[in-house]
Amino acid sequence: xxxxxxxxxxxxxxxxxxxxxxxxxxxxxxxxxxxxxxxxxxxxxxxxxxxxxxxxxxxxxxxxxxxxxxxxxxxxxxxxxxxxxxxxxxxxxxxxxxxxxxxxxxxxxxxxxxxxxxxxxxxxxxxxxxxxxxxxxxxxxxxxxxxxxxxxxxxxxxxxxxxxxxxxxxxxxxxxxxxxxxxxxxxxxxxxxxxxxxxxxxxxxxxxxxxxxxxxxxxxxxxxxxxxxxxxxxxxxxxxxxxxxxxxxxxxxxxxxxxxxxxxxxxxxxxxxxxxxxxxxxxxxxxxxxxxxxxxxxxxxxxxxxxxxxxxxxxxxxxxxxxxxxxxxxxxxxxxxxxxxxxxxxxxxxxxxxxxxxxxxxxxxxxxxxxxxxxxxxxxxxxxxxxxxxxxxxxxxxxxxxxxxxxxxxxxxxxxxxxxxxxxxxxxxxxxxxxxxxxxxxxxxxxxxxxxxxxxxxxxxxxxxxxxxxxxxxxxxxxxxxxxxxxxxxxxxxxxxxxxxxxxxxxxxxxxxxxxxxxxxxxxxxxxxxxxxxxxxxxxxxxxxxxxxxxxxxxxxxxxxxxxxxxxxxxxxxxxxxxxxxxxxxxxxxxxxxxxxxxxxxxxxxxxxxxxxxxxxxxx
Amino acid sequence: xxxxxxxxxxxxxxxxxxxxxxxxxxxxxxxxxxxxxxxxxxxxxxxxxxxxxxxxxxxxxxxxxxxxxxxxxxxxxxxxxxxxxxxxxxxxxxxxxxxxxxxxxxxxxxxxxxxxxxxxxxxxxxxxxxxxxxxxxxxxxxxxxxxxxxxxxxxxxxxxxxxxxxxxxxxxxxxxxxxxxxxxxxxxxxxxxxxxxxxxxxxxxxxxxxxxxxxxxxxxxxxxxxxxxxxxxxxxxxxxxxxxxxxxxxxxxxxxxxxxxxxxxxxxxxxxxxxxxxxxxxxxxxxxxxxxxxxxxxxxxxxxxxxxxxxxxxxxxxxxxxxxxxxxxxxxxxxxxxxxxxxxxxxxxxxxxxxxxxx
Ligand SMILES: Nc1ncnc2c1ncn2[C@@H]1O[C@H](COP(=O)(O)OP(=O)(O)OP(=O)(O)O)[C@@H](O)[C@H]1O
Ligand SMILES: [Mg+2]
Numbered sequence: 006x007x008x009x010x011x012x013x014x015x016x017x018x019x020x021x022x023x024x025x026x027x028x029x030x031x032x033x034x035x036x037x038x039x040x041x042x043x044x045x046x047x048x049x050x051x052x053x054x055x056x057x058x059x060x061x062x063x064x065x066x067x068x069x070x071x072x073x074x075x076x077x078x079x080x081x082x083x084x085x086x087x088x089x090x091x092x093x094x095x096x097x098x099x100x101x102x103x104x105x106x107x108x109x110x111x112x113x114x115x116x117x118x119x120x121x122x123x124x125x126x127x128x129x130x131x132x133x134x135x136x137x138x139x140x141x142x143x144x145x146x147x148x149x150x151x152x153x154x155x156x157x158x159x160x161x162x163x164x165x166x167x168x169x170x171x172x173x174x175x176x177x178x179x180x181x182x183x184x185x186x187x188x189x190x191x192x193x194x195x196x197x198x199x200x201x202x203x204x205x206x207x208x209x210x211x212x213x214x215x216x217x218x219x220x221x222x223x224x225x226x227x228x229x230x231x232x233x234x235x236x237x238x239x240x241x242x243x244x245x246x247x248x249x250x251x252x253x254x255x256x257x258x259x260x261x262x263x264x265x266x267x268x269x270x271x272x273x274x275x276x277x278x279x280x281x282x283x284x285x286x287x288x289x290x291x292x293x294x295x296x297x298x299x300x301x302x303x304x305x306x307x308x309x310x311x312x313x314x315x316x317x318x319x320x321x322x323x324x325x326x327x328x329x330x331x332x333x334x335x336x337x338x339x340x341x342x343x344x345x346x347x348x349x350x351x352x353x354x355x356x357x358x359x360x361x362x363x364x365x366x367x368x369x370x371x372x373x374x375x376x377x378x379x380x381x382x383x384x385x386x387x388x389x390x391x392x393x394x395x396x397x398x399x400x401x402x403x404x405x406x407x408x409x410x411x412x413x414x415x416x417x418x419x420x421x422x423x424x425x426x427x428x429x430x431x432x433x434x435x436x437x438x439x440x441x442x443x444x445x446x447x448x449x450x451x452x453x454x455x456x457x458x459x460x461x462x463x464x465x466x467x468x469x470x471x472x473x474x475x476x477x478x479x480x481x482x483x484x485x486x487x488x489x490x491x492x493x494x495x496x497x498x499x500x501x502x503x504x505x506x507x508x509x510x511x512x513x514x515x516x517x518x519x520x521x522x523x524x525x526x527x528x529x530x531x532x533x534x535x536x537x538x539x540x541x542x543x544x545x546x547x548x549x550x551x552x553x554x555x556x557x558x559x560x561x562x563x564x565x566x567x568x569x570x571x572x573x574x575x576x577x578x579x580x581x582x583x584x585x586x587x588x589x590x591x592x593x594x595x596x597x598x599x600x601x602x603x604x605x606x607x608x609x610x611x612x613x614x615x616x617x618x619x620x621x622x623x624x625x
Numbered sequence: 626x627x628x629x630x631x632x633x634x635x636x637x638x639x640x641x642x643x644x645x646x647x648x649x650x651x652x653x654x655x656x657x658x659x660x661x662x663x664x665x666x667x668x669x670x671x672x673x674x675x676x677x678x679x680x681x682x683x684x685x686x687x688x689x690x691x692x693x694x695x696x697x698x699x700x701x702x703x704x705x706x707x708x709x710x711x712x713x714x715x716x717x718x719x720x721x722x723x724x725x726x727x728x729x730x731x732x733x734x735x736x737x738x739x740x741x742x743x744x745x746x747x748x749x750x751x752x753x754x755x756x757x758x759x760x761x762x763x764x765x766x767x768x769x770x771x772x773x774x775x776x777x778x779x780x781x782x783x784x785x786x787x788x789x790x791x792x793x794x795x796x797x798x799x800x801x802x803x804x805x806x807x808x809x810x811x812x813x814x815x816x817x818x819x820x821x822x823x824x825x826x827x828x829x830x831x832x833x834x835x836x837x838x839x840x841x842x843x844x845x846x847x848x849x850x851x852x853x854x855x856x857x858x859x860x861x862x863x864x865x866x867x868x869x870x871x872x873x874x875x876x877x878x879x880x881x882x883x884x885x886x887x888x889x890x891x892x893x894x895x896x897x898x899x900x901x902x903x904x905x906x907x908x909x910x911x912x913x914x915x916x917x918x919x920x921x922x923x924x925x926x927x928x929x930x931x932x933x934x935x936x937x938x939x940x941x942x943x944x945x946x947x948x949x950x951x952x953x954x955x956x957x958x959x960x961x962x963x964x965x966x967x968x969x970x971x972x973x974x975x976x977x978x979x980x981x982x983x984x
Contacts, residue, residue, distance in 0.1 A: 161710055161712045161713070161714040162714050162715070162716055162717070164679075164681050164701065164710070164714070165708070165710060165714035165715075165716070165772075165775075166716070166727065167680070167681075167700070167701040167702045168679060168680075168701055168702070168707055168708045168710075168776075169702075169707065169727050169728035169731060169775070169776075169779065170702050170703075170728050170731045170732060170779070171702055171727075171731055172702055173700075173702070175731070176702075179716075179727075180716055183718040184717065184718065
């Protein structure tokens with residue numbers, strides 16, 4: 006009895022563990038509120054919006070195309086391969102099977118990266134490379150689904166058909182095929198599931214402008230709350246679930262030759278294959294631009310949610326240049342991909358220290374500002390401050406800037422307290438404090454408190470900073486980056502170290518929140534555009550940058566992002582309250598005491614990372 | 626038998642799998658309308674022989690003639706013969722009727738013809754009314770019979786059958802044996818038949834080929850094989866026999882187990898070591914004082930028509946079939962009339978090593 010109860014409980018726990026996250030996601034997809042923290046009633050709006058969202062729908066179309074074309078190709082190739090393998094001698098069979106199984110065991114990310122490295126050797130990453138990658142990783146699944154069926158089918162029946170006068174082709178069609186068909190079908194479904202589901206491999210092999218649902222979900226979800234995506238994930242989850250059930254229901258025990266189920270299945274399989282063929286070809290037709298690139302175009306890479314996409318449409322109309330727009334989240338990741346040679350973008354927006362590094366590595370093209378009449382709309386003071394990463398102002402166009410500071414809850418914290426970084430170390434907010442979870446941003450306040458520059462890389466100085474951080478760690482409730490905003494809105498902590506942009510977002514949601522840049526100084530970040538050496542259309546790229554500097558467009562983007570814009574007219578044309586908001590517009594006085602991060606060399610990067618590991622190890 | 630021409634010739638066929646010699650210099654001919662049976666222990670190469678003829682394997686050396694035409698490299702589907710495979714080989718996703726119609730549809734026979742043939746074949750194998758059953762709903766024996774039906778409806782010139790009656794009970798087996806022999810007479814089909822069962826071979830065949838480990842041990846009519854086995858292997862394989870080391874003292878006189886016995890064989894020379902074969906039913910049990918040898922009954926099994934006894938005499942355990950009841954422990958005398966003593970050469974060459982019975 007006890008044993009039974011225990012085993013039930015155990016099962017319940019396992020299921021809860023497995024499915025709770027998905028259940029939460031599903032519930033959130035029906036939540037009227039667009040934050041994660043509170044429930045404001047049931048709605049189907051997000052599902053409606055999900056289907057109206059152009060981004061999602063285009064990713065959806067790409068996903069369908071890739072999934073079905075890849076699954077069909079993989080099924081054909083896999084079936085032939087399985088036939089070949091089953092006809093092999095034992096030794097060959099073992100070797101070959103082993104070889105096909107390795108990709109299954111390989112971590113997806115390894116497969117993804119190695120394919121990327123292979124592809125960039127011969128071609129540009131794009132739709133076709135994703136397709137090839139998908140076909141490749143689908144094949145083993147197809148083979149593994151068919152081989153057991155082939156084994157069952159035994160050569161005897163095939164030989165019997167030959168013996169009765171059938172040609173090899175006819176014998177295969179009449180005898181072998183019906184026996185392996187369920188395997189082919191479930192292999193196909195498996196391939197569809199795998200393709201639909203895949204993230205890592207797609208992520209590394211896709212080119213600019215290509216997004217599948219999973220890669221889009223990844224970038225979008227990291228950007229934060231967008232409940233359409235919960236709706237989309239929910240739909241995706243149930244689709245995959247249904248496919249898996251279908252693949253597993255697939256009857257190998259059906260034997261009665263004319264049973265209704267076989268007929269039904271036959272029909273289902275045919276329909277599925279036909280439908281996918283039609284869908285696939287339709288999608289190709291509808292999206293022919295993917296394969297033919299007539300007319301000028303540029304490919305733009307930007308941080309997620311960092312540009313008003315209406316502006317893109319406007320640019321396309323005015324200039325006649327088509328824009329392939331793509332977003333990313335993590336600058337280090339972007340850098341790695343860029344260095345691997347797998348990025349073909351014409352113009353990129355990223356963080357100051359990444360640009361500094363790329364300039365040092367001679368990866369950036371000079372911009373001819375003379376051809377950009379709108380460039381003069383930018384604040385010369387801000388342009389001056391870009392000198393830290395672009396010393397002679399030859400390579401970059403600043404886009405948004407901001408500071409690192411303290412977001413605090415005015416109900417719990419006196420403003421005087423957060424005028425100095427000391428509040429982080431003096432114990433006043435023990436266990437009520439969120440520390441920023443990125444390396445340099447965590448060290449910066451400590452270095453500044455010690456009186457050093459945040460660009461100081463002297464190891465003894467850094468170790469002193471580490472000691473402070475270690476002492477602080479016992480009082481820190483969590484190290485966060487992306488979650489800070491939500492946690493502060495939910496009032497789960499009194500103070501948090503974060504960027505001005507996030508602080509502004511949080512303040513818009515919760516009136517009790519305010520932002521301060523401590524008097525000792527802080528980090529100033531300037532996200533800027535540059536044109537990489539790989540640019541295929543430099544003229545188009547410059548036109549685009551000039552367009553971004555236009556007053557109306559700068560304003561539109563400002564109103565989309567609410568970060569400080571270097572455009573002079575934007576600063577002038579906002580209402581007083583916004584102008585005063587330190588989280589949006591750092592005052593001149595604040596800017597004066599801030600400093601831009603300088604790029605670290607490899608040695609210092611390693612040092613920083615090891616210190617960070619030491620801190621994390623200490624605090625946990 | 627009137628001389629008919631050879632329909633099939635195996636000429637110097639050798640076949641090995643992964644360096645394992647399965648057939649070695651195999652030579653055999655089959656005449657038109659002949660019923661040839663391959664008989665031999667498991668693994669001796671019977672199925673391999675049929676598969677070579679069916680076109681599912683190619684020989685390493687040698688060639689196969691069909692009607693004097695070399696078919697060694699002809700694809701299986703173009704050979705004018707049909708096979709009933711040892712392993713069940715019905716098409717599981719087709720009904721019985723579809724199975725039987727498979728070959729007929731390929732040769733584009735009319736619907737009516739096919740229907741008639743299905744009916745006829747099912748009747749022949751005693752499974753009328755099974756048209757719409759599924760393969761899986763049939764017993765092993767029934768499946769085997771459908772396989773026979775599926776082959777014969779094509780009226781092939783040659784039918785290859787690999788232990789087709791293995792899964793049937795005695796009564797049904799005898800029925801099917803009879804039907805197959807009738808087919809041979811009526812349709813003039815030539816049979817190459819494989820079996821383990823020596824009784825079946827003796828009943829049905831015109832010619833029996835006794836094989837062991839890839840070598841042909843003896844080819845002959847059932848009578849020849851049974852009555853005059855050429856070596857100890859054949860003798861032992863065709864019914865259990867007493868095979869005893871002996872010495873040919875001179876023509877018509879042999880010594881076994883220390884006793885000289887009269888026999889009818891000549892020409893072995895003097896004092897030659899030989900194998901002596903005496904069939905169990907040829908051993909007479911008499912009173913101890915009347916026998917050439919005396920011994921004691923050590924076991925007794927009732928076999929239906931006769932008793933099977935073991936008699937220990939002069940250090941050899943004799944196998945004896947008799948209708949008398951002789952209880953265990955009885956002292957008996959053993960006699961054999963000269964005609965029933967079969968003298969054979971001992972194997973000498975390495976080739977003939979294969980003669981030794983495996984296991
Ligand atoms: N495809 C193959 N690969 C390797 N060895 C094989 C193959 N087919 C047959 N053999 C070997 O060849 C030998 C002869 O096999 P074969 O099937 O001809 O025997 P058989 O006389 O039909 O036996 P049984 O009475 O058991 O059916 C056996 O030792 C078998 O293991
Ligand atoms: Mg066999």
